[in-house]
Amino acid sequence: MNLPTEDARGMARALTELLDTGRHALVASGSPLAARVADHVGCPLAEIPNVAEHLPSWDHANLQCGVDAYLARHSPDAAWFGIAGSRHFTPVVDMLTTADTNGQYRLGAVDYTTVATGPATAAEAVQLGLVCTAAPDGSPVVLAVQGAEEARGEDRCHLQVLAAERSTGAAVREEILTLAREHDVFRGQVLAFGASEHRGNRLLTFLPRPSMRADQVVLADGVLASIEHHVVRSAERTAALREHGQHLKRGLLLYGPPGTGKTHTVRYLLSRLPACTVFVLSGVAMIRWLRATAALARRLEPSVVVVEDVDLIAHDRSMTMSGNPALFELLDEMDGIGSEADVTFVLTTNRVDTMEEALAQRPGRVDLAVEIPKPDAACRERLLRLYGGPALRLPDASPLVAATDGVTASFVREWVRRAVLKSVTSGSGLDEPALRAALDELMSQQQALTRSMLGGRR
Template sequence: MDRKAEINGLNYLLAAHFAPLALDELVVSRRDFPHWMRPDLQTALEGLFFALPNSRFFGARLRNHDFAFRLSDLAEAGDGIVAGPAEYQEVEIGEAQSIRCLTRGLWLGERDGVRFAVLLDVHDGYRGVRARLEIGVGPGEIPARVAAQIADELRTQAGSGASWRGKILTLEAAHDDFDVVPAGLRVEKAAPVRREDIVLPEETLALIERNTLGFAQRAEQLARLGLSARKGVLLYGPPGTGKTLVVRWLAGALDGYTKLIVTAGHYGLLAETFEIARALQPALIVLEDIDLVGGHRDGPWAAGGSTLNMLLNEMDGLAPEARMLFVLTTNRPEVLEPALAARPGRVDQAIEIGLPGEAERCLLVKRYAGGLRVTEGLAADAAGTVGRVSPAFIKELMRRAAQAMLERGGDQALESRDIERAMADMLGAGGRLGARMLGAESTIGFVNAA
């Protein structure tokens, strides 16, 4: 950079690029990009200017300030805005390499004989961080067309969501002075769950599969037949019965779908979640513990009506051909608002994930035994005696039985007395409240065992 440019800042560079056109004659168009588009916007910008080798790039900053600024600011003479080191932010996209995203910068280039300037500024705006892109050209139809082409190309590539598509995502939440706002996307890295890892009656598992994976495989064909390509499935049942495990299985098995997980602390970000899902469809939206916002509006469990209304409006606002699959989970189906749970088009299938039967409990005893040796007879006896309990209860039972085995100096072979000791602690000393907390429907078992 020459000495004159250094003294006069970016105004001098901009004026020299457009000369003899006066800077106050520039026509500026503006596009805003949500935070989640930043990685793909960065890739798009790099591709655009790689194809224009004579373009120039400058880092930019406001002297003594850190406010957002515009091309109109650069058009004013003075030393308030200067060229400086480019600042980047590393954005994790769930892969080995993160994407280095520019925070602020100015490009000067020429395309099809039209000189243009592109200014990128990332700032905290309404509802979180946004990237603002301004394109400045001279007056006239041809420059306007070039500016529109550049903006459309960048928007198309940024909106493709290539960095996020097909992954399991959670919107991270932050808090401003008034509301919950999105702070970025996080890629969830969970251990894969196979179908055979889920212990449910085969008819229940097959029903889930038909209404989720099977539907997803046929959604495009259904849309071509003029039928809706969106579907809602409600999984309900007591805590600890495996609803979350089913969700993890579906998230891993839905090839080609982008998966968005909404948990209790993220219902304030429904609008942003649906925006991302629409852009990255086909998409799965998981709404965990839906009773937190979907309680009956006239009942004792009623939640804030605005969140429920937003959810209903977002679901109803999807086009019939939108390839969207909703999976809702709840421990309390009886409190759900009928407008959500009893209306086809929002929830089309309700499936109970109940407490396991005796055959399933026997499988769970052996599965949760880990490295312990458990005979078929012992597993069957434990499954029959433990009564109506959740998989989570059996998992804890086996851990406590293992502890009892270690305390007596056992050699990894589990005995009935180890299970009796664990049952006594869980169902006896803890009382009925403790049993319910651990996922037991009844207190049948070795409650009086020594």
């Protein structure tokens, strides 16, 4: 049937109005929760594409930072709203669909949780909530943030962007992730991976950054200067290396008997690198979080990855990842992070012999190996005076220093601590008699095991 032009246009207008009326009825027919989302986005829930980002639970604080920065830029007055009726982890889109069909989920208050942002700081983050905002091009979108429910085995936090067009949602998601990296709470912090009682949880713990002076590190002449020169690098030196096409990544191995000061030296290095993000791995964390740590170190460069007592995974070759010895996995991660990355790996070991073969088979991972031996006589006297402090009254330390030949720095520290306790009990000062009495006690047969654990002579 051929209609006059005006009649055809009138019918088209009537059809459009009918469709709009039907679409509006479809949007508004659901629950207030579903209607609030659909009305803002401007299309039925069933037509909203799913644009999401799933992050590890320990990235929740950064996700919140990214969302907050996005809202401050595009809709500073936007108000969050929540979902009532949630009893277990369900994706937000599924909640909205259920709300639209049977009313199980309703408009409610926003759920918040507390997330760490530093060793002694924390912030509130949305555990479950939505907010109406706009895309960079002005299109209406709804953001949904959902935190992990670790007690139920859900160890990821989630961002969902609800928009009429997938491209719009993707653009919003990318801007939020970019802002999250710009405001990353991990940057410049000292962090350690651990685990909780909840299965599969990946916890990142903030540690206080050490504050130490060079005179608090007692090593043989020139050793500390060599380590500092290799690890501590100014921005100018980094820029110069890049300009000349040289690699930035470096590897340091500190080896020696237990108790000689390897960890103490590492703590001093961390105090000299206040702008670096530091990751400390030890124990099971060496195996479980190695890849995650390498990825974060690359993301947050300049960074330092400290792997303590690496001989434990070198010695126990039953501890594997992906069928490969764990030590080889560590060395492969060190290589795979890329030579252009400003990342320093600092390894400590009590048994370098267990690593020599692996290091030889993977050359280039460690470019400086430094022995931290038991302190010689000069270092033992420096340690004695360091730990004794201003209270020490000892004009001539040579007899006591000679009597402690072969002990470690840990032994000297415990020796001085016991001498201080004896001096307090007796009312005398921290002098040679107090030190001699404490040393005789440690050297007695009854203290043989204690002496061994402290690194003293057998």
